[in-house]
Amino acid sequence: MDASAAADPPPPGPPVVVETHSALIFLWGDEAHKVRKSVDLGFLDNTTVGARGEQSRREVELNSRLAPDVYRGVLEVRGPDGEVIDHVVRMRRLPARRSLASLVRLRAEGGPGGGDTDIVVGLTEVARQIARLHAAGPRSEEIDAAGTPAAVAGLWTRSLAHLRRLDVGRDAPEIVDDIEALATDYLRGRGPLLESRVADGRIVDGHGDLLAADVYLLDDGPRVIDCLEFDDRLRYGDAVLDIGFLAMDLDASAARDLAVVLLGAYREASGDDAPPSLVHHYIGYRALVRSKVTAIRAEQAADGDGGRGDARRALELADLAVDSLLRARVRLVLVGGVSGSGKSTLAAPLAEALGAELLRSDVVRSDVVRAQAAPRSDRYSEAAVGAVYTEMLARAAASLALGRSVVLDATWLEPRRRAEAETVAADTHAELVEISCTAPRDELVRRITERARGGTDPSEATIEVLDGQLARPAAWPEAIHVDTAELDVRDREAVRRWAERELGPLPWA
CATH class of the missing domain: 3.90.1200.10 (Aminoglycoside phosphotransferase (APH), C-terminal lobe)
Incomplete structure (x- = not known):
């Protein structure tokens, strides 16, 4: 109810009446008086005098929690024989x-x-x-x-x-x-x-x-x-x-x-x-x-x-x-591609646009290696790679169940790994989104070389690793394919606009 729908300050003259679906509010001078309608709306039944009186008293009591100086009490309306026939909430009129x-x-x-x-x-x-x-x-x-x-x-x-x-x-x-x-x-x-x-x-x-x-x-x-x-x-x-x-x-x-x-x-x-x-x-x-x-x-x-x-x-x-x-959709997003394809650069602003948790396989790998105390030579064995994906998906499942979208940054080159992610998405009733990053080979080589020279990225990929990945291409028909040489994945706003086009409405809250 807007208890001040008329102009302010209140002009002299007759009261102004404001109608809502359940009440009439009379505005005059510096006061507002609210009379409940005798209606049954299904979720609200005020068809009796007693019900309207009780709701009026409750209104004053409960609203005093946040506006004690606005609610001034409940007035009784009596008929010629003195019987109470209705109730009116008396309020201070606000500007x-x-x-x-x-x-x-x-x-x-x-x-x-x-x-x-x-x-x-x-x-x-x-x-x-x-x-x-x-x-x-x-x-x-x-x-x-x-x-x-x-x-x-x-x-x-x-x-x-x-x-x-x-x-x-x-x-x-x-x-x-x-x-x-x-x-x-x-x-x-x-x-x-x-x-x-x-x-x-x-x-x-x-x-x-x-x-x-x-x-x-x-x-x-x-x-x-x-x-x-x-x-x-x-x-x-x-x-x-x-x-x-x-x-x-x-x-x-x-x-x-x-x-x-x-x-x-x-x-x-x-x-x-x-x-x-x-x-x-x-x-x-x-x-x-x-x-x-x-x-x-x-x-x-x-x-x-x-x-x-x-x-x-x-x-x-x-x-x-x-x-x-x-x-509000909860999403499990796989951002994959060969080394140097820009997947990590895309994954970070994409996670931000989705309000999602970001998990990188390179970071999770370090956690797994520390936990298992495995020798460095075993970091990329089949068992070690499997352990990294298992750990990433376990963390993702826990977050998805708690309503948090997750972006998983890994190569996702093997169909069986993507099938495991699909199972997690199904089990947690999350929407699975698959994104495959691509770029020309000379651009891939340039990125890997610059990254190695910088020495600040957790990725350990080399050009030899890249060529091995390119030699074993696997179809990924379910993925949204993005050429990161054309989309500037370092531009957060550009990534957000791209995500809005590809994925639909994004969270803003």
């Missing part, structure tokens, strides 16, 4: 021009008051406030249960089923199907990740409904209002699910850079290093929730222009859910 939503719009329009610096400072403090809310909140088995794999899958199931029953869902079933398929694919392999989040205490009693319209960046600090009060269980969930709601709203408002600021500040304040895949997964879920709520509002508005606009917006939010889930 509309200082809402985060207004500031983001002003920034986009280039208007005064939308300066990036002020917004960044305010958003950083919002992230700190939410981190403190999460840290200070209660802990219980019921709260922890909201972060289990079954509970998270249930969130998707219920929201998708609700959207399918609405006009927007019926008009665009293919989008709903895409959301369901992508969310389900992600969750299949992420049991260890979700269980680790519970064990690490990352399941919280949060705000539950963080939107830019309900965040106010005031001179004396932010005020965050209108948390979800009608069902405690809907406030329970992963901390990233909570802060991800506001990140989603900023992204949907073409302010992705501010979403990055918010998430970075929250990570610093909370110490929560959640993998990018989980952040995007939960951003996708929040986009689905807003799509559903906007679709409900579209049906309430019937055939007016507002209804058609809300229906379009609901579809845009559903598209955002698909986009976020595509960015």
Whole structure:
């Protein structure tokens, strides 16, 4: 709820009425009064006076955690016989021009008051406030249960089923199907990740409904209002699910850079290093929730222009859910090729673009040799090479299960090694991406020679090793082939653009 949708300062005259899918807010003078609708939305039933009273009291109690000076209490509305017939939440009216939503719009329009610096400072403090809310909140088995794999899958199931029953869902079933398929694919392999989040205490009693319209960046600090009060269980969930709601709203408002600021500040304040895949997964879920709520509002508005606009917006939010889930994909990426082909030079910026862990066979080989105390002459025996690939894939499997994409930098010239990687990807429900780096032989020779002269790279490949590899070429039809003499793999932005073209949407969180 935006408790200040009218102009500021408030003009004299009659109140301004703002309508949401579940309430009416009357704005007059320096106060806002909220009256709940007598509606049953499936996830919210306020058809009785008692229910509306309870939700009003809970609203004041819960929002006092973040905005104690905004919520002034609950008023009773009585009929002629003195019987309570409804309840009104009394609030301090906040300046509309200082809402985060207004500031983001002003920034986009280039208007005064939308300066990036002020917004960044305010958003950083919002992230700190939410981190403190999460840290200070209660802990219980019921709260922890909201972060289990079954509970998270249930969130998707219920929201998708609700959207399918609405006009927007019926008009665009293919989008709903895409959301369901992508969310389900992600969750299949992420049991260890979700269980680790519970064990690490990352399941919280949060705000539950963080939107830019309900965040106010005031001179004396932010005020965050209108948390979800009608069902405690809907406030329970992963901390990233909570802060991800506001990140989603900023992204949907073409302010992705501010979403990055918010998430970075929250990570610093909370110490929560959640993998990018989980952040995007939960951003996708929040986009689905807003799509559903906007679709409900579209049906309430019937055939007016507002209804058609809300229906379009609901579809845009559903598209955002698909986009976020595509960015959430967990990938096992093989970057291979003969010595000097540029695979290591490509692998590093590619891992950065994917938010992935990078494992180099040359580095892992040193670890394996140290652990086994093997003689130097045995470093490239068949058994030693097999041990390196086995160790790389074991490390990759552990990271993939925890939602972290992995880039594996090795030659991958033998089909059986690639088959082993395919098995790991299947077992961890990760997407396998295979990339083969190539370059003309004279360029390969030049690179190996320069690398040896520099003496800082862990690779021990020589021109003799290169010629041996070239003499035993093996087809790699599944791979994306990239000529590293044409693509400047030292240019991180060029690599990111190439990856976006070849692999689709990349993580930004």
